[in-house]
Amino acid sequence: MNNLQGFQDTQIDWIGNIPSDWELKKIKYVFWERKENNDPIKSENLISLTIERGVIPHSEKTGGGNKPKEDLTKYKLVYPGDIVLNSMNVIAGAVGISKYYGVVSPVYYMLIPRDESFTKEFFHHLFRNETFQKSLYGLGNGILIKENEETGKLNTIRMRIPMYKLGDQFIPVPSSEEQKLISQYLDKKTKQIDSMIEKIQKKIELLKEHRTSLIKQCVTKGLDPNVEMKESGVEWIGVIPSHWNYFRNKNILSLSKNIVGDKWSNFTLLSLGRLGVTVRDLDSGKGKFPESFETYQEVKEGQFVFCLFDIDETPRTVGLSKQNGMITGAYTVFDCSDKVSPEFIYYFYLTLDEFKGLAPHYSGLRKTIRPSRFLSLGIYLPKLEEQNRIVEHIDKLTKKIDNLIDLEDRKKNLLNEYRQSLISSAVTGKVKISEDMI
Secondary structure: OOOOOOOOOOOOOOOOOOOOOOEEEEHHHHEEEEEOOOOOOOOOOOEEEOOEEEEEHHHOOOOOOOOOOHHHHHOEEEEOOOOEOOOOHHHHOOOEEOOEEEEEEEEEEEHHHHHHOOOHHHHHHHOOOHHHHHOOOOOOEEEEEEEOOOOEEEEEEOOOOOHHHHHHHHHHEEOOOHHHHHHHHHHHHHHHHHHHHHHHHHHHHHHHHHHHEEEHHHHHHHOOOOOOEEEOOOOOOEEEOOOOOOEEEHHHHEEEOOOOOOHHHHEEEEEEEEEEEEOOOOOOOOOEOOOOOOOOEEOOOEEEEEOOOOOOOOOOOOOEOOOOEEEOOOOOOEOOOOOHHHHHHHHHHHHHOOOOOOOHHHHHHHOOOOHHHHHHHHHEEOOOOHHHHHHHHHHHHHHHHHHHHHHHHHHHHHHHHHHHHHHHHHHOOOOOOOHHOO
């Protein structure tokens, strides 16, 4: 039944109306799946799929993720031109067209058009469309986020979408000529948008670097450029004002370990992340939590929360709480002496975190610092009055930088939204693409 003249209603929410001369086809009738195993070994060129960059050599991959298997016979072969989807992460955008011949994880699907009338670049854009990705929710029984009770880290448990379920999903299929026009149009427009987003991201990174550099300058050199200096003996700090004195952490911080027990329901759940100590919403439905938080520890406003483990993967090692609540016992909570500025101490350790200044003090396979070891470490401090002046100066300048970062972030988000809207409109025929638009 036509909703609009020249359009047909697909009865599929994410697609909506499509042009009357377009078809609806199940993915399995557009693509066949390559299932060529690497046994016996035909290639040792390990290939990865990333959300941001698509299909790349594994050697170029950064960040975490699963370690490659030693037995390459367990992998599958990928060829140039294959559309590669991650069965466990496709709903987050893990799709790309391979430029390489090599081997990939067994959780990847390699899709090949069934005949020449199907343009793989068109369907690549379609699969990268967020509305399509969201339509896959539930096919793999959803995605859970579970908190590791020992470390406090959030681990994503991604449910694999079986190929038979993915293959049964309907997608819009225009004529071969329109597929080519749309893919060429989207290649051109998304390249332009991505270029703008990249420039904005570089500006954001420069602003963040400037912010970090400014804070470091203030908490290690003070505000007076003409003050006499002395060697600190710490490589990442360098020289410091000669009138600053050395204090061990045990002189300014004291360990706090108050378990909430059966009164946990009276406490707000907190977490430590890139934004510092923040509130976690138990009612949002996001994440998986233990039935009881009896083993969690109390956090009070003005207390420090340190993550003294896993330095390579932890997004931030320090937070200064601005509210009362509870947090996993994997973190270490400290009270701060009233003889120093908590904000100054926070800015110092935030800077130290950026420069991985605690790295030499981690030990063991789990890369941890015992609280007693941490309390034996030290910090150079001016008198309290000077600490407060420095904090006021940092707050004033970083607020300006943060406002600029927020502005650039909004620009980037608007461009991303426009990019997704453009792709969605084009691959579902809401916008008619002509040759003069390319």
